[in-house]
Structures are given as C-alpha cells and as structure tokens.
Amino acid sequence: MTARIHPSVLSADFVNMEAALRTIVTADAVHVDVMDNHFVPNLTFGRQMVERIQAVSPIPLDVHLMIDDPDRWAPEYAATGAAGVTFHAEAATDAVELARELRARGAKAGVSLKPGTPIETIVDDLAEFDLVLIMTVEPGFGGQSFMPETMPKLQALAHIRERRGLAFDLQVDGGIAVDTIATAAAAGADVFVAGSAVFGGEDPAARISELRSLADAARA
Numbered sequence: 001m002t003a004r005i006h007p008s009v010l011s012a013d014f015v016n017m018e019a020a021l022r023t024i025v026t027a028d029a030v031h032v033d034v035m036d037n038h039f040v041p042n043l044t045f046g047r048q049m050v051e052r053i054q055a056v057s058p059i060p061l062d063v064h065l066m067i068d069d070p071d072r073w074a075p076e077y078a079a080t081g082a083a084g085v086t087f088h089a090e091a092a093t094d095a096v097e098l099a100r101e102l103r104a105r106g107a108k109a110g111v112s113l114k115p116g117t118p119i120e121t122i123v124d125d126l127a128e129f130d131l132v133l134i135m136t137v138e139p140g141f142g143g144q145s146f147m148p149e150t151m152p153k154l155q156a157l158a159h160i161r162e163r164r165g166l167a168f169d170l171q172v173d174g175g176i177a178v179d180t181i182a183t184a185a186a187a188g189a190d191v192f193v194a195g196s197a198v199f200g201g202e203d204p205a206a207r208i209s210e211l212r213s214l215a216d217a218a219r220a
C-alpha cells in the first residue's frame with residue numbers, strides 16, 4: 001500500500017482553518033492535535049473545534065489526543081465522526097477497554113507512545129488497536145527535531161506485526177520532513193504525520209506528494 005500522509009493542522013492558521021483544509025485535499029487524512037495543557041504543556045482546542053473541522057473537511061480526520069483521562073474523553077471524539085482517534089498509553093487507565101469503546105463507536109482505535117515509553121506497555125494487546133503511533137518527538141509542539149533513537153521501537157513493532165499476522169498501521173509523528181521521512185519509512189512506518197513540513201512551505205500539495213514519493217521509495 002502507498003505511504004499515507006496526514007498533515008497536522010497544528011502548523012496551520014487556526015483562524016483560517018477551512019482555507020488550510022482546502023490546501024491539503026490530496027492528503028490521506030488530516031491530523032488534528034488536541035492538547036489539554038496537562039498531559040502536555042500546550043493547549044490547542046477541544047471537541048467543539050474537532051466537530052467543526054469534521055463538518056468542513058473534505059478528507060477524513062485522524063484525531064491525536066494529548067490529554068489526561070482519555071478513558072473519559074476519547075469516546076466523545078469518536079462521536080464527532082472522526083475516522084480515527086488515538087490516545088496516549090501513558091494517560092490511559094485501561095487502553096484495551098478504551099480501544100473497544102472507540103471501535104464500538106465506529107472509529108479506528110489508535111494508541112500512542114511517547115519517545116521514552118517502551119513497546120512492552122502495549123505489546124500483548126496489539127490485536128486491540130487499528131493504529132500504533134510512535135512519537136518521534138516529545139508531544140506538545142510542532143517544529144521539533146525528529147528523534148532517530150525512536151526507530152528501534154518502530155522496527156520491533158513492524159517485525160511483531162508480520163510475525164503475528166496483525167494488521168495495525170504504524171504511524172510516526174514529529175519532525176517528519178523531506179530529510180527524515182525515508183528513515184521512518186525504512187524502519188516500517190506506513191502513516192506519516194507532517195505539520196511544519198506541509199504548512200510551512202509555499203505549496204502544501206506539492207510537499208504532500210514529495211513526502212509520499214520519498215516514503216514509497218524507502219519502503220520499496
């Protein structure tokens with residue numbers, strides 16, 4: 001399958017969101033970062049904004065929840081009609097139960113690991129998730145540098161996925177750009193979040209296709 005590119009609207013103009021969404025219609029989904037100023041030291045927006053993005057976006061929503069107590073809040077985001085909802089393993093009380101709840105509400109269930117969180121946290125429960133997000137920066141801010149030391153986790157999960165015949169997607173988020181995407185693709189990633197690389201340039205659509213080609217070449 002072709003590499004999938006999910007631009008992060010964290011790097012878009014929040015007061016011109018609808019216009020920003022029109023520049024990325026060739027992407028596979030739009031990545032929407034929800035931050036609560038508790039789980040991470042930054043604040044973005046909540047369910048009301050996600051509902052509006054869902055209402056006007058021509059492409060599906062991939063919601064990344066960087067919030068405390070996702071057990072309580074994540075199902076509400078699935079109810080917006082988002083295609084996928086990803087919560088952090090570090091913040092969840094019962095990741096398996098929460099993933100089942102998200103799937104029951106019609107969303108793909110994603111679980112995310114910060115750079116310092118080992119895959120052992122989730123490795124016995126991989127069949128419960130549609131997506132595993134390996135953070136390639138510390139969550140909280142766009143425009144940070146890619147952390148290559150996270151690649152062994154990606155390689156290990158890609159290996160386990162193949163050995164067990166599982167079908168979850170492997171997503172990377174943070175510092176993904178033209179000079180780093182091949183590294184993540186070669187390590188096994190299929191879904192690539194890119195914020196500043198897409199919205200920081202002149203031509204988001206051209207950057208999306210460039211990133212996709214670079215990832216496909218590295219995966220081949």
Ligand SMILES: O=C(CO)[C@H](O)[C@H](O)COP(=O)(O)O
Nearest residue numbers: 139140142143174175195196
């Ligand atoms: O989850 C995130 C930050 O916590 C963002 O999705 C991510 O940082 C995207 O920004 P960039 O591509 O500029 O690193």
Ligand SMILES: [Co+2]
Nearest residue numbers: 033064173193
């Ligand atoms: Co994100």
